[in-house]
Amino acid sequence: MTEELIDQSPPPDPDPIQNSNLIIHPRRVPFEHGLLPIQKLVFTDPIQTLAPIKQKLASLATNHRVGSAAISDALSISDDHARLVLETLSSVLHCETDPLVLAKPEEVDSVGADLRDLILFLYIQSYKKLLPRTHKDSASVADVWPSTSAFDGYLSALSPIQLVRSNSRRFMPSPTDEEAHQLSYLQKHIANIISLLAEPVEGQGDDSLVLSMESLEHIGFLVHYGDKGFDVPSLSQATPFFANSDPDMPAVPVPASQVNDWLLKDIASALESISNRISGKENGASNASDQNAAMADSSVALNKVSSNDRGPCIIEGVSKTSLFKQASDLKGRSVKVANCHDSVIYLLAPLRYATVYGCSDSTIVLGAAGKAVKVEHCERVHVIVATKRICIANCRECVFFLGVNQRPLIVGDNHKLQS
Template sequence: MMTDTLDPPAPSVDPGQPANLNACSLLHPRREAFEYGLLPIPKLVFTDPIQTLAPLKQKLAAQSPNHRVDSASLADALQISIDHAKLVLDTLSSVLCSDSDPLVRAKADETDSVGANVRDLVLFLYIQSYKKLLPKPHKDSHAVADVWPSTSAFDGYLSALSPLQLVRSNSRRFMPSQADEEAHQLSYLQKHMANIISLLTESSEGEDEESQVLTVEHFEHLGLLIRFGDKELEGTPLSQAAPFFANSDPDMPAAPVPITQVHGWLLENIACSLEHISERASPKENGPLNTSDQDVPMSDASITSAKSAASSKGLCFIEGISKSSFVKQSSDLKGSSVKVLNCHDSAIYILAPLRYATVYGCSDATIVLGAVGKVVRIEHCERVHIIVAAKRVCIANCRECMLFLGVNQPPLIVGDNHKLQVAPYNTFYSQLEEHLAEVGIEANINQWDKPITLGVVDPHDSLSHPAGVSDAQAESATSLDPDLFTSFLIPDWFGGEHTGSTKENPFPLPNAYLESQQRNKNNLEEIKQALGNAPLADTRKRELSNALHVYFKDWLYASGNIRQLYCLQGD
């Protein structure tokens, strides 16, 4: 069995197998597991995963006749808190590949009664040892400086781990390209595939690797980590794309296959896929790919700044929007996931049902995300207002951001954050309730004010960290003062062309915020009535009007609502 430190063995295939076993099928890592499934909980990061997880799997399976694990059993087995165990199950649920799994379909209060499949759970725990690629500096540092101010109130006293120092100015760091990340994740899987497969077998004590086999049912659990990318195989169950299980009858499942055969076939196709990624990537734009496993810096690469959205394998990119507005609805998106990258001083609206969303490296922007059924991750952002309805949200390494949330699970706050504020969801658009229902978000459950805060240091980050800070507690978020709460109006660009049933915010407001909203509305009516009845001469009315315009303009800039006016400009 391969250990954590050995290089992967050369792919080997039994020469007696049919010729199609050697045919290359493009494999892709399931980026959702790596981008949204890593939890910075030190007790989940094992120095030798296989030595810990193999006996853990046996223990958990023995305790549960149906091979499903609840949070109490997991907390006891890993010696973690019950809250962290529940977080593990919720996070696993959000990255499982099959929406038919009982854990995915469970309501918020049913997670423990349903539990997680043991094999899915141990694979999920295994990849907690994955280290992400080092971020890379932008090649055009001067262009970055134009949109990221060079000074901040936080400059001069932040720690070495400050997101400002990590992501700003000449040392500004950018998310690796999709090709770089995919190659790095595939390389990790290549190195650890023998261990991963062994966790799926029904091995007996003392049984050697040569005699271990894998059933079609257990092979399917690899779908958490990999998928096939060939066009003719898109959407095909993992086992049906594998030659040793293909075309098997569900009523008469295929015979179990030796794990050495499965391992050899997977390694061969991973190697083929890595070669394909390397050939596909443009050396001019990205530099040579770095496919090595942990602890090796990636090559420099620049993210294209373009006022457009491009989709790739169900993923839509919105990049480099600056001093403008940007609107996308369901019909404009080809994928079910969105990444909003490096947008500044703009208003961005993604009014669509989504599965996953990432907001990365944005500043001084207002971003509205429609309904996100799995996870939203917000990372390395500054002075951003984000309005989102989602199953769950994770905020990492952000500062001075305000988040108006409609979330079914407690917000997760990780890393080095400063001056975050959270508030209840505060807007709507005509199709919002249809989109919420489509992705499975319950509007009557909103846990916006129950954030879970983990440590400052992310053990999955390849950046080195000063000694002694690994257990430092991250700064949490404060709740917005109800007196400062206002509703956000989304412009109707389409003139009622896309009608829906939503006429108001579907998330119930807490009493304090509801009273504040009503009080502000009453105050506005009183002011309008007082101004209308004021016995003023025409010149005094003009002076009053000019003064109000000045104050209104100052308020627009101070509050950031000036971005709303971008929607009235031509793009």
């Protein structure tokens, strides 16, 4: 009878990771929009610092959730900064049904954040952005420009004028470079991250840590599985541990070391895939410099991606022209406008996230952004947008026409901003 039941059972196909088309990806949004320029949140040794902070937060939590008062107490930050932590976390959470995401502005403090999401959010505050490649003749593109990013403390970015003078767009990290950088960061820190989410087996102490299916789902704040237009909606369904779990019965926790090995293997595989893609492009692009120079004049590099979190639609290198895009032209939930000069750009589509980076002497009109907008390293740019929250960093002589739900966050070295 047992053999007959086994024979009739379906093959373990629901384990999507067996599908070679599915690759692990970092969630771009927390690294792009979730970093706060609050020095007390940047830990030199996150695991050593966050372990006792987690214990203190747990003692102050109600149903595994912590409000701004508990965050302020545990992290020794002001009430305003604690509120900013909650608001920023709500804008980059992976779970759209989380109470913090659904909370009204006046409810944010009382609803609070899930402790596990908060710990992951605090951990990645130590992430450092990928540095641009240095221009070989920096003196020829010298310019007075805010040189320190408010988000990582040392990123020295080329100004829009430098980019125009030197055709230095090719020195800026590509989305593929950034994805590899984020994966490398996760590869280095995933063991610590898992240990912060894991729980000791009763009676065996910290030497035997296990991870529940519910806790595993929170790692979806940082990574997701999918490729070629298909995403696995639940992280547990991408695992060999919980893919066939009965939703009506609690799944048995698995050893944290097993989850760590599984994630490390898939991260290494994804990094190898990215490396192969980059090598293939370099080998087949002998005239890349000439192509870049031509694009910098008056063209649009629009990278259309499917509706997932792997990356934004990129509009780059628009110069001395007008550009109009509507919803049907932008195949994704986010957009990045980068290194555009002396242009007028209309993106009249509903968005979740938008980034305006390294633009100058331009007018940029964005459709309503439901989550967040970031404007960084821009000069003499007019930005017109309605959004839930906006962060402005290291800009000068810019004018903002804003419809926002939350007070704008203006950080870094800014000069002569108008709103």
